[in-house]
Amino acid sequence: MRTSTPSFSDIIKNPIATIIILLAISLSFLFLPLKLSSRIKMTCVVPVRPLQWATCFCSNSANNFLDKVFSGWRDAHVKKELEEQVFQFKNKILEQQDTIYKLQSKLYTLSKFQAENKSKTRPIPADIIGYDSLTFRKSITVNAGSKQGVKSNDIVVSNNALVGKVVSVSGGSSVVQLITDPASRIPGRVLQTREQVIIEGNATGFCQLKYVPRWAKLKKGDDIISSDIGGFYPPSLPVATVVEAEIKSGALFQSVKVLPKVNISKIEQVLIIIN
Amino acid sequence: MRWFTFFCILLGISLFQSTLMNWINIGSAAPDLYFPLVIFYSFLADIKRNTITNWFVGMSKDLFSEGSFGINSVFFVAVGFFVWSIRGMLFRGHLVTQVLVTFIFSCIYNILYAVHATLSFHSLSLSATIWTIFTCSLYTAMIVPVLFWMFGKLQPTQQSFSQ
Numbered sequence A: 001m002r003t004s005t006p007s008f009s010d011i012i013k014n015p016i017a018t019i020i021i022l023l024a025i026s027l028s029f030l031f032l033p034l035k036l037s038s039r040i041k042m043t044c045v046v047p048v049r050p051l052q053w054a055t056c057f058c059s060n061s062a063n064n065f066l067d068k069v070f071s072g073w074r075d076a077h078v079k080k081e082l083e084e085q086v087f088q089f090k091n092k093i094l095e096q097q098d099t100i101y102k103l104q105s106k107l108y109t110l111s112k113f114q115a116e117n118k119s120k121t122r123p124i125p126a127d128i129i130g131y132d133s134l135t136f137r138k139s140i141t142v143n144a145g146s147k148q149g150v151k152s153n154d155i156v157v158s159n160n161a162l163v164g165k166v167v168s169v170s171g172g173s174s175v176v177q178l179i180t181d182p183a184s185r186i187p188g189r190v191l192q193t194r195e196q197v198i199i200e201g202n203a204t205g206f207c208q209l210k211y212v213p214r215w216a217k218l219k220k221g222d223d224i225i226s227s228d229i230g231g232f233y234p235p236s237l238p239v240a241t242v243v244e245a246e247i248k249s250g251a252l253f254q255s256v257k258v259l260p261k262v263n264i265s266k267i268e269q270v271l272i273i274i275n
Numbered sequence B: 001m002r003w004f005t006f007f008c009i010l011l012g013i014s015l016f017q018s019t020l021m022n023w024i025n026i027g028s029a030a031p032d033l034y035f036p037l038v039i040f041y042s043f044l045a046d047i048k049r050n051t052i053t054n055w056f057v058g059m060s061k062d063l064f065s066e067g068s069f070g071i072n073s074v075f076f077v078a079v080g081f082f083v084w085s086i087r088g089m090l091f092r093g094h095l096v097t098q099v100l101v102t103f104i105f106s107c108i109y110n111i112l113y114a115v116h117a118t119l120s121f122h123s124l125s126l127s128a129t130i131w132t133i134f135t136c137s138l139y140t141a142m143i144v145p146v147l148f149w150m151f152g153k154l155q156p157t158q159q160s161f162s163q
Helices: A008-013 A015-030 A034-076 A080-116 B003-019 B034-044 B047-063 B071-089 B095-121 B126-142 B144-154 B158-162
Strands: A122-131 A139-142 A155-158 A161-169 A174-178 A185-190 A196-201 A207-213 A223-226 A238-246 A253-260 A269-274
Touching: A015 B047, A015 B071, A034 A080, A034 A122, A034 A161, A034 B003, A034 B047, A080 A122, A080 A269, A122 B003, A139 A161, A139 A269, A174 A269, A185 A238, A207 A238, B003 B034, B003 B047, B003 B144, B034 B047, B034 B071, B034 B095, B034 B144, B047 B071, B071 B095, B095 B126, B095 B144, B126 B144
Parallel strands: A161 A238
Antiparallel strands: A122 A139, A122 A269, A139 A174, A155 A161, A155 A269, A161 A174, A185 A196, A185 A223, A196 A207, A207 A253, A223 A238, A238 A253
């Protein structure tokens, strides 16, 4: 009796074989080197980036529009007749206002940064076009990539405060790991006491400070700045503000909760600092 | 089942999840729009289609997030297989079942991912993580009626629930 070898289509028809094949593909992706898997991800998502940009643009425009509508309604009780005229006028020039506001914001940030940082670095303005879809990871996608000169590990700032660093780059977009990401570790210093600390993300809106000695006198409102130890981050860049410092009995170090200077949900543009 | 419709739904969810979440976040609680899709197809489709759709959903989530590439597809295929294997014991056409199953499995998935993140980075605080898992899973479960209604309208094979 002869038995024939099952063909590929026979294997595919078997559900268990399908599960095994798909899991094997996923697991092989998991064990790929980080650079290669990042490259695959960035390449696969390239066709969707324009859609992401368009969705984000519409969202921001709608947000601005609603803000203006609500502010109009608030003031309507006081100056109803005047507000009606202004509202009509605002609606007509809303699009132009939005564009002007964005350009002014970019120009202001750029000028401010250049005035305060006279070094060999070159800032590139970029718009945020996407956010991380995972609960326990914190990253953003911006519309500047290798075509604009962005490289992995470039520093990202907003209003002169640290936002994060670039982790993956494609032609027209980059993924920025935020300081609140659990994988983020930034060498820092307490501005007032000069204590050296490590700023670590924990996937919430806050960060925590590691290795703060028990004797360090930290109080609410103290500023945390970046440190050039390790040569990776520029020094003296504002990072966060102390919210809560607690000394637990038996612990070697203090438990310190800090709030990042930049509220990522409130900004639309960032600056990527290119060396 | 229409594959074109499935990929359109997946693209829509990916775009919404990666751009417009600021509109529907409540504090730190953000719903996971991918997860109801996994539960929907686990309830609706046969084992083979269920596996393939869940794999694509997981890969899509991996593509739009920072972190290990492939981890979500493994989790989603595993969750989908488990839900599919117990669906005979559940009254899967009922809204309460759909909400409860989504909540429970979303909690399990988030716990698994939190364990993976903790092992990788050693930086998640326990109390904050438990709170995030609870609020995100609850929010995800709360939007199930709307999402299942939409998926049911888009996928014409909804009568499979009653089989």
